[in-house]
Amino acid sequence: MATEKTKVALVQMKCGPEPETNFQRAIGFIRDAAKQGAQIVCLPELFRSEYFCQSEEHRNFDLAEEIPGRSTSELEKLAHELGVVIIASLFEKRRAGVYHNTAVVFDVDGKLLGKYRKMHVPDDPLYHEKFYFSPGDLGFQAWETQRGKIGVCICWDQWYPEAARLTALRGAEIIFYPTAIGWHPSEKKEFGAAQHSAWETIQRSHAIANSCYIAVANRVGHEAPAGGAGIEFWGQSFVCGPDGEIIAKGSADHEELVLAEIDWAAVDRHRTHWPFLRDRRVDAYAGLEQRLLD
Numbered sequence: 001m002a003t004e005k006t007k008v009a010l011v012q013m014k015c016g017p018e019p020e021t022n023f024q025r026a027i028g029f030i031r032d033a034a035k036q037g038a039q040i041v042c043l044p045e046l047f048r049s050e051y052f053c054q055s056e057e058h059r060n061f062d063l064a065e066e067i068p069g070r071s072t073s074e075l076e077k078l079a080h081e082l083g084v085v086i087i088a089s090l091f092e093k094r095r096a097g098v099y100h101n102t103a104v105v106f107d108v109d110g111k112l113l114g115k116y117r118k119m120h121v122p123d124d125p126l127y128h129e130k131f132y133f134s135p136g137d138l139g140f141q142a143w144e145t146q147r148g149k150i151g152v153c154i155c156w157d158q159w160y161p162e163a164a165r166l167t168a169l170r171g172a173e174i175i176f177y178p179t180a181i182g183w184h185p186s187e188k189k190e191f192g193a194a195q196h197s198a199w200e201t202i203q204r205s206h207a208i209a210n211s212c213y214i215a216v217a218n219r220v221g222h223e224a225p226a227g228g229a230g231i232e233f234w235g236q237s238f239v240c241g242p243d244g245e246i247i248a249k250g251s252a253d254h255e256e257l258v259l260a261e262i263d264w265a266a267v268d269r270h271r272t273h274w275p276f277l278r279d280r281r282v283d284a285y286a287g288l289e290q291r292l293l294d
Contacts, residue, residue, distance in 0.1 A: 004265065006147045008174070009038035010237040010258040011047070012250045014221035019048045019063065023071065026088075027078060033257050034082040039108075039147045040262075042087040044219040044237075045155050045180040046101065049091070051219070051233075055226035056131040064093035067115060072104055080110030085145045087152055089178035091132075092117070101133045103152045103178055105143050113143045118154040119163060126184065126231055129156075142170035148264055151175045158199075158216065162288065164206035169277075173267040174213035175206065181218060182233035196234055204244040211242040211270035211277070213262055220255060242270035 011029040015022050026047050033041045046052075048071065052060040065071055071090055079086045085108055092102035092115075101118035117136030121129045140163060142151040151172025157163045158177045167175050181199060183192050207214040218237045224230025238249040239260035248260035271277060287293050 004263070006039045006262045006264070007037045008040040008042070008215055008239065008260055008262055009033035009036070010215055010217035010239065010248075010250070011041065011043045012218060012220050012235050012237040012258060013044060013047065013255050015044075015047055015050050015219055015223065017050055017225065022048050023074075027074070029257060030078060030084070030086060031082065033259070034084050036257065036259060038084060038257075038259060040085040040087070040145070040150065042176045042178060042215060042217040043089060044217045045089045045178040046091055047089060047178075047219070050223045050225040051180050051231060052225060053129045053132060054126045054224070054231065056128050057226070060132065061093075061099065064091040064099050066094075067092050067102060067104060068112065072106075072112060075104070076106055076110045076112060078110075079106035079108060083108045085147050085150070087150075087176050087178065089154060094134075098134050099132055100136060101129065101154055102136075103154055103176075105145070105150070105152060107143075108146045113145065114138075114141060116141055116152045116154070118157060120156045120160055122156045140166040140170060142167060142172035144171075148262065149173050153177055155179045155181060158203050158206075161202075161206060161209065164210055164214075168210035168212050172212060173264060174215055174262055175210075177203070177214070177216045179216055179218040179237075180233060182231045185222075185229045185232055188232065192234075196236065200236070200238065200246075204240050204246070207240045207242055208244040208274075209276055211274055212267055213239065213241055215239045215260070217258075218250075220250075220253060242266055 092100040119136040123130040151167035220235035
């Protein structure tokens, strides 16, 4: 590990209809985070635009960009200028007809360490991601940054223990989840509290089971780019420790930076005292690669 302790920042922001405005506002958040001592900064999922997956519209493919490309070039320069690790989620155009929901990771020297393509792609009311994104094909990964070893998954991935486990087995000591999740306004009164509780609980469980930090950057605000009731993004970005305890958390309705200090030694300590990785029965897990077992 590069340092004993590292301050991380999660950007909890609203996203409007103008991609360039969103991009420049994100840069402003990153600059503010660096001024406050953050050494790793994570942006929410698909921060350059409103959450366009609320409808199936071919014109939305115009929002996609190549990687490397203009956004990565600007973020590369920013990471180098500020000396911070940056995690950013982009709509990647791989080539005509093949698009991905992709996170890029820049080290403090501006080097693009790699990218992660969202593996689990949902198809739910107002979350029509299968229309836009091919499933990821780069697997689960971790990168040794100059601030520590990190892994990245994206939104829907956060519900899957297999994703967190494989990322941790790659060596990640903190897993970042750029996220865009919220309530359907018509369901919020009846189901809202339970939905949010389940979302937070499953991710805290990943921290415990893998003895690692979890950091979730969610967008905030109401968006209805396709008309109708839209989605009320519930914010509440958070960081929890290897014991699952939340150490920093954002509000449900305001833009803000969620800052937390990561003690890398805590990961080693928890993995030694709670040796879940040691006691895994790797000889008995055949079948996990199957959809169902009869």
